Structure formats: C-alpha cells, structure tokens
Amino acid sequence: GCFEGQRGQHDRATKHWIVAAKLGFEKSLECVMDRYKAGLIGLISKEDLASALRGHQAAIDATKSLQRDEAEAAVYYNNYKRK
16 A cells, blocks of 8 residues: 555555455554545545444454463563563
C-alpha cells in the first residue's frame, strides 16, 4: 500500500491496506482509519471501514488461544525472573 501511495495510486494503496487490515495487520488498519477520518472522497466508504474493522478483529480473534497465552506468560515470567 505504501509503495502504491508513493506512486500516486491512492485507490490501489487503499485496497492493499484494506486487505492487509483484514489479515490482522495493525498498521494497515491505522492507514485505513486515517484515510476515512480525512474524508478522502471516493477512497474509502463507511462500509469499507466497517468491513476492514470486522476482518481485522476476526483475524486477531483467530490467533488467540490458551496455549499462546500460556507461552507468552512463560516468556514474560522467564524474562522477568532473569533481571
């Protein structure tokens, strides 16, 4: 998306950011939201934003699990214990 935006292809950049946001990439979601807030007519609709937000949340939820939480806690505990 950034490369397309630098080339002046703002429609294409926005589409790339929407796809990446739906896959859970936080920075792309921020770009989509910034574009929407800026009111750039024709680049992103309210429906596009809602779809990106729903997709992003679904991707984040899909990566959550008890096993991941336990592993993260173990890493945090081991790092804290070393200090």
